[in-house]
Amino acid sequence: MQSSAPGADVRVLVLYANGRLLPANVEVDRGLRAALGSSALGNVVVYDEFLDLPRFGGDEYVRTMETYLLAKYASQPPDLIVVAGDAALRFIVDSRARLYPKVPVVHAAVEAPFLQSIAPLPAGVHGLPAIHDFSGTIDQALRWSPRTRRLVIVTGASELDRAWERRLRAESSRLPERVSVEFLAGLPIAAVLERLGSLGRDAVVFTPGFFEDGSGREFLPREAVRSMAAVSGAPVYGGFQTQLGTGIVGGRFADFEAIGRQAGELASEVLAGREAGTIHPRATVPPKLSVDWRQIQRWGIEENAIPRDAVVHFRAPSFLQEHRNEAIAAIVLVLLQAGLIAVLLTERRRRRIAEFARVAQRSELAHASRLAVAGELTASIAHEINQPLGAILSNADAAELILESGGDRCEELRQILGDIRRDDLRASEVIRRLRTLLARQEVERRPFELNDAVREAEALVRPEARRRRVTFDVHPAPHEVSIVGDRVQIQQVVINLLLNAVDAVAGMPDDRRVVSVSVERTAAGVDLTVRDRGEGIVADQLPKLFDSFFTTKEKGMGLGLSIARSIVEAHGGRIRAESVPGEGTALYVALPEGAMGASVTRGDG
Amino acid sequence: MSDVPLVHVVDDDESQRTALLRLLSAGGFDAQGYASTGDFLLQPLPERHGCIVLDVRLPGPSGLDLQEALASRGVTLPIVFLTGHANVTSAVRAMKAGAVDFLSKPVERETLFEAIGRALVRDEARRASRDEAIRLRERFASLTAREREVLDLIVAGRLNKQIADQIGLAERTVKAERAQLMAKLGASSPAELGVMAERLRTLSEE
Numbered sequence: 001m002q003s004s005a006p007g008a009d010v011r012v013l014v015l016y017a018n019g020r021l022l023p024a025n026v027e028v029d030r031g032l033r034a035a036l037g038s039s040a041l042g043n044v045v046v047y048d049e050f051l052d053l054p055r056f057g058g059d060e061y062v063r064t065m066e067t068y069l070l071a072k073y074a075s076q077p078p079d080l081i082v083v084a085g086d087a088a089l090r091f092i093v094d095s096r097a098r099l100y101p102k103v104p105v106v107h108a109a110v111e112a113p114f115l116q117s118i119a120p121l122p123a124g125v126h127g128l129p130a131i132h133d134f135s136g137t138i139d140q141a142l143r144w145s146p147r148t149r150r151l152v153i154v155t156g157a158s159e160l161d162r163a164w165e166r167r168l169r170a171e172s173s174r175l176p177e178r179v180s181v182e183f184l185a186g187l188p189i190a191a192v193l194e195r196l197g198s199l200g201r202d203a204v205v206f207t208p209g210f211f212e213d214g215s216g217r218e219f220l221p222r223e224a225v226r227s228m229a230a231v232s233g234a235p236v237y238g239g240f241q242t243q244l245g246t247g248i249v250g251g252r253f254a255d256f257e258a259i260g261r262q263a264g265e266l267a268s269e270v271l272a273g274r275e276a277g278t279i280h281p282r283a284t285v286p287p288k289l290s291v292d293w294r295q296i297q298r299w300g301i302e303e304n305a306i307p308r309d310a311v312v313h314f315r316a317p318s319f320l321q322e323h324r325n326e327a328i329a330a331i332v333l334v335l336l337q338a339g340l341i342a343v344l345l346t347e348r349r350r351r352r353i354a355e356f357a358r359v360a361q362r363s364e365l366a367h368a369s370r371l372a373v374a375g376e377l378t379a380s381i382a383h384e385i386n387q388p389l390g391a392i393l394s395n396a397d398a399a400e401l402i403l404e405s406g407g408d409r410c411e412e413l414r415q416i417l418g419d420i421r422r423d424d425l426r427a428s429e430v431i432r433r434l435r436t437l438l439a440r441q442e443v444e445r446r447p448f449e450l451n452d453a454v455r456e457a458e459a460l461v462r463p464e465a466r467r468r469r470v471t472f473d474v475h476p477a478p479h480e481v482s483i484v485g486d487r488v489q490i491q492q493v494v495i496n497l498l499l500n501a502v503d504a505v506a507g508m509p510d511d512r513r514v515v516s517v518s519v520e521r522t523a524a525g526v527d528l529t530v531r532d533r534g535e536g537i538v539a540d541q542l543p544k545l546f547d548s549f550f551t552t553k554e555k556g557m558g559l560g561l562s563i564a565r566s567i568v569e570a571h572g573g574r575i576r577a578e579s580v581p582g583e584g585t586a587l588y589v590a591l592p593e594g595a596m597g598a599s600v601t602r603g604d605g
Numbered sequence: 606m607s608d609v610p611l612v613h614v615v616d617d618d619e620s621q622r623t624a625l626l627r628l629l630s631a632g633g634f635d636a637q638g639y640a641s642t643g644d645f646l647l648q649p650l651p652e653r654h655g656c657i658v659l660d661v662r663l664p665g666p667s668g669l670d671l672q673e674a675l676a677s678r679g680v681t682l683p684i685v686f687l688t689g690h691a692n693v694t695s696a697v698r699a700m701k702a703g704a705v706d707f708l709s710k711p712v713e714r715e716t717l718f719e720a721i722g723r724a725l726v727r728d729e730a731r732r733a734s735r736d737e738a739i740r741l742r743e744r745f746a747s748l749t750a751r752e753r754e755v756l757d758l759i760v761a762g763r764l765n766k767q768i769a770d771q772i773g774l775a776e777r778t779v780k781a782e783r784a785q786l787m788a789k790l791g792a793s794s795p796a797e798l799g800v801m802a803e804r805l806r807t808l809s810e811e
Contacts, residue, residue, distance in 0.1 A: 191716070194707070197693060198700050231693075383662065383690035387618045390689065390710030394624035397714035401631035416627065423620050467662060 010271055012036060013047045013069075013078035015092065017085025018211075020050045023222050023242035027256035028084050028109060028263070035264025041271055047078070053087035055158070055211070055218070066095050080267050081105045084260075086114045087160075093118055093125070104270045108263035109256065113167075126266055130254045133287035134164075134208065134239055135171045137251035140289060141204045141237045142179060144249075144301050150203040151179050152196070154228060156210020156219070157186040164208045164239075188215040189227065196232040201299075205232055208239030222246055235299045241290060244313055249299060250291030258285045373437075373495055373560075380463035384430045388423035395420050433460050437488060437495075448487040450526060450591075451476035451519055457494040458517060461502070465515070468506045472498070475518035481526050482594055485571040490591075493564045493575075497530040497587050500560065504534030504585060512584075525573070525592040536581040545577050610725050611635040611655035613682070615645050615671065617663050618689075621710070625658065625687075632718060642666040642674075650680065654732065656705070656724035658717075661688040661695050669695060672702050681731050683724035687712060738804070744790050745805055752786040755779060759795060760802040 014032065016025045029048065036044045051065060081103055083089045089107045096105065107127035115121070115129050142148055153172065155165035165185045172181045184192050192213070196205060207228060209221025222243050229236040229247025238244070241253035262285055289307060293315035296306065306312065399416045402409050433456060458472055465472055483490065494517070501515040512533040520527045537545065546565040561575075568575045573591040612634045616622040622638045629636035635655075639645040641663055657675075659668040666674070672684055683705045688695070691709040699707050705727060706720040748756065751772075758768045765783065769776040792798040 194696075197696065198707070233697075380690075386689040386710045387621055390687075390712060391618065391621040391624040393711035393713070394621070394628045394717075398624065398628035398631045401628070401714075405631070412627075419620055419624065423624075426620075466664070 010041045010044045010080075011047065011076055011078045012044060012080050012082060012267060012271075013049065013073065014082045014084065015088045016048065016050045017053050017083075017087035017089075017091075018050065019052050019055065020048075021220060023220070024109070024240060024256045025050070025084065027242060028260035031257040031260025031262070032082065032108075032264040032267075033260075035261045036268060039264070039268035039272075041268055045076075047073070047076075051088055051091055053091065057159075062091065062095060065091070066098055069099060078103055080271050082108060082263055082267055083110075084108045084263075086110050089114070089127075090118065093122065096122065106263050106267045106270060108259050109254070126270060128262060128266075128282060128284045130259050131284060131287045132208075132239060132254050133252040134168060134206070135174075136287060136289075137237050137239070137253075138172070138175070138206050140252060141206065141235070141249070142175075144299075144305060145201075145204050145235065148202060148204050149178060149180060150199075150234075151175065151181045152184060152199065152203055152205045152234070153181065154184045154192055154196075154205065154207035154210070155186070156212050156224070157214050157216070158210065158212035161186070161210040161212060164210075168206075168208075186214045189213040189217060189219075189224070193227060193231045196228055196234070196236075199232060199234040201234055203234035205234050205236040206239075207236065209243060235295065244290055244292055247295065248292065249295040249301070250289065250310075252287040252289050254287050255285055373492070373499065377460065377464050380467050381430065381434060381460075383467070384463045385427050388427040391423045392420050392427075395423075437491065444486045444488075445484060446487075447482050447484045447594075448490075450481040450483045450490070450528070453483075453487050453491050454494055454517060454519055454528065457491040458498065461495055461498045464499070465502050468502060469510075470502045470505055470513045470515060473514055473516040475516065477519040477521055477526070479521070481519060481521060483526065483571070483591055484594065485591075486567075489567045490571070493567050493589065494528070494530070496560045496564050497589075500587075501530050501532035501534070501585075504532045508534060521593065522590070525590060528589040528591065529586060531584065531586040533584040536583055536585055537577070537579040538581055539579075542577055542579060546575065608654075609633070609635050610728075611637065611651065611653045612721060613637050613639065613645065613655065613657045615639045615642065615657065615663065615668065616660040616687070617641055618660075621660075628714065628717075629721075632714075634721070642668070642671040645671065646674070650682075654725065654728055656683045656685060656721060656728055658685050658687055658721070661686060661699070662690070669698055669702070672699065672704065676702065683727045683731075685717075685720045685724050687717070741790075741801060741804060747789055748786055752782055752789070755782045756786055756798070756802065759783065760799055 014029070016022075016028075018025060033046060036046065049069065077100060081092060081100065083092045083105060084107075089110050092099075092105055092107075096103075102124070105125040105127075107125065109130045110127065111132060112129035138151065142151070151172070153165075153168050155161050155168065165183065169183065175181060184195055187195075199205065205228070207225060209225040210219060211221060212218050213224070221240065223246075225236070225238050225243045225248060226246035235249045236247065237251045238246070238248040239251065239253075241256055244250060244253070262282060266282070289310040291306060291310055291312055293312050296303070296312075395416045399413055402412060402416075437460065454476065455474065458474055462472060498515060498517065505513045505515060514533060516529075516531045518527075518529045518531075520529070546561050565575050568589055568591070571591055573589060575587065575589050577585060577587050579585040612629050614622055614625045614629070614636055616625065616638070617640050619640070622640070626636045626638050635653075637648075639648065642665055645657075659671060661668040663671075668686060668688075675682065675684075684699075684703075685705050686696075686699050686707045687710060688707070689710045691707065696707040705724040708716060708720060754772060755768060758771065763771070765776050765779050768774075769779045772779075774782075787793070787798065790798065790801055792801055
């Protein structure tokens with residue numbers, strides 16, 4: 001056994017079983033470094049290596065890893081090796097003879113059953129078993145939900161995930177008969193989320209997380225748990241401390257930081273030259289019940305049902321309790337500031353409205369508002385794209401079945417291919433329309449056909465209208481109408497007016513859920529009219545309609561129509577509204593035909 | 606009655622519907638398509654083993670409305686929902702109303718077939734229990750008025766002698782009636798008779 005003189009460097013090499021980003025590794029590392037740092041060994045240098053098992057594996061990988069470690073640490077051989085995790089211990093037991101046969105090893109975060117499976121440990125390998133008390137967690141969950149009849153256990157598809165699954169299957173056989181156990185093992189994440197989403201409060205969910213789902217997608221267990229907890233209709237319990245805060249209620253967890261600290265202390269003793277027999281005996285770090293207070297409240301668990309030794313996280317004293325004076329000071333400051341802002345706002349209101357015209361021309365705000373509109377349309381657009389994608393997938397699946405069944409069915413396959421091509425174009429058309437709308441671009445000044453632009457804008461909003469059972473009645477002008485200006489911005493105006501109209505009629509009876517759009521040539525140019533049969537707008541609000549920040553909607557920002565006006569005016573046109581309360585509202589956009597009116601560079605701020 | 610299950614596909618998107626019909630028939634099912642809720646309700650529903658693959662968003666009444674309408678008409682064909690834009694509210698509503706599954710487009714063949722498989726198993730069970738109910742009703746109809754009277758009293762737990770006293774018959778006659786009605790109903794013990802009577806009662810309440 002080596003010992004080091006005080007002051008000289010002591011080198012500790014830590015081999016982690018998994019990848020670098022696993023949260024448990026970070027915790028072990030923190031504990032380990034704290035313990036090694038406070039030992040009397042002098043300057044301890046810690047090197048980390050991540051074996052990334054079981055993602056990689058096999059003899060060849062192990063040999064390569066050995067060669068890599070020998071070469072990398074040739075000039076700084078370790079005085080002690082710490083292995084964290086089952087697979088890392090297995091690796092060092094197998095490879096130690098070829099790597100550093102005499103260097104002592106301390107293991108951490110290895111569970112007792114695994115230690116037994118490779119017993120007896122070679123001389124010079126020390127450590128204490130870790131306990132991941134999945135069963136204890138499940139028991140606690142069932143105690144908190146005494147009427148639960150259903151336990152859903154979610155596991156993944158990687159080798160380690162399967163090991164967890166085997167263990168959970170064995171352990172869950174001892175549960176009381178009233179609880180039916182259901183495994184969601186090795187399913188694609190989407191399927192898992194859908195199942196969890198359909199659960200009710202009569203179930204509880206336990207998952208240690210997983211590294212890989214059924215479709216081969218890789219995860220950090222913590223992230224897998226986070227997405228499960230986000231959708232689950234039943235309380236979710238996790239397997240590891242590091243998953244606390246992702247939305248799980250809690251569990252009886254091994255404390256990885258304490259495990260790391262214990263390994264560090266053990267390592268210090270080994271390095272200080274103690275023989276195995278004389279090492280200070282220690283107890284295994286016991287699993288500890290940790291809970292997330294927010295989840296406890298969310299699932300209605302009684303506070304006095306939480307055992308006294310449990311560690312409750314995320315129960316912060318309320319902000320006011322903690323920072324009363326600062327809060328008062330902040331509120332006063334905010335009030336003063338608000339007063340000041342109010343004054344400035346009133347004073348500069350007129351000027352700012354004028355400025356909006358210029359800002360809109362610069363297209364920044366217009367772009368932001370288009371993004372907002374796109375957000376509003378997302379649900380419908382997802383539907384529009386999933387529709388052809390669904391057809392494509394079903395067609396491809398059908399073709400596969402037809403090919404498998406053999407026989408001469410060329411004609412049918414040809415039809416299928418034709419349909420796939422058509423649906424593909426349909427999906428890409430939706431995306432193209434959206435991209436044109438969302439592209440951030442300079443204000444353009446070129447001639448375009450207004451009927452087409454209106455039709456395209458209407459097509460974008462149509463799915464949303466259909467979703468809300470509103471029909472559009474489109475009357476294009478019977479001839480081409482040429483406008484000079486920015487096609488996308490004019491479309492934005494149309495979309496805005498259409499969405500407003502849809503909002504206006506969405507709550508009306510069936511026969512009034514119609515919005516008509518028309519393009520007509522007039523003596524002065526072109527009139528674009530959007531007419532709805534909604535509640536209408538009271539006369540005294542009509543003049544304010546185009547003001548910024550004026551809105552009658554709960555969720556509206558009150559920018560849509562003010563930007564619309566800026567755009568229309570920048571095109572040398574006018575926009576006005578007429579409304580009969582109880583009958584409906586019409587918005588008229590008059591645009592000059594064939595030429596751009598006032599210059600877009602006009603700025604009358 | 607054909608052995609091949611019949612899958613009804615209600616989807617307003619023509620190409621999606623065509624693709625699904627193709628896939629289902631390639632997968633060995635009989636399949637029939639409908640463009641709307643109304644379309645489905647207007648067609649006569651053949652008495653066949655099967656299920657419904659139903660879109661949520663449809664022109665006019667939605668898929669969820671159809672599910673409700675079918676339930677209120679006593680049509681118990683199991684339903685698999687297939688939607689272009691799943692949201693939690695409709696999924697919850699559909700599953701609560703007894704849907705077999707709530708899938709979102711695009712859907713993988715295995716997922717779809719697996720859900721349809723579950724729907725068909727459910728349909729099978731439903732049909733078996735209904736057939737059994739019909740048989741039971743037919744047998745009950747074949748009982749004489751006297752036999753029904755005796756049946757009621759047996760089910761109420763009376764002994765032969767008590768029954769005889771109550772209707773004013775000889776105990777021997779009651780025994781004969783009893784044997785006769787048990788043979789007609791195909792029951793081998795008073796306990797079984799009790800189960801049948803209970804089943805008949807719930808059926809007549811439905």
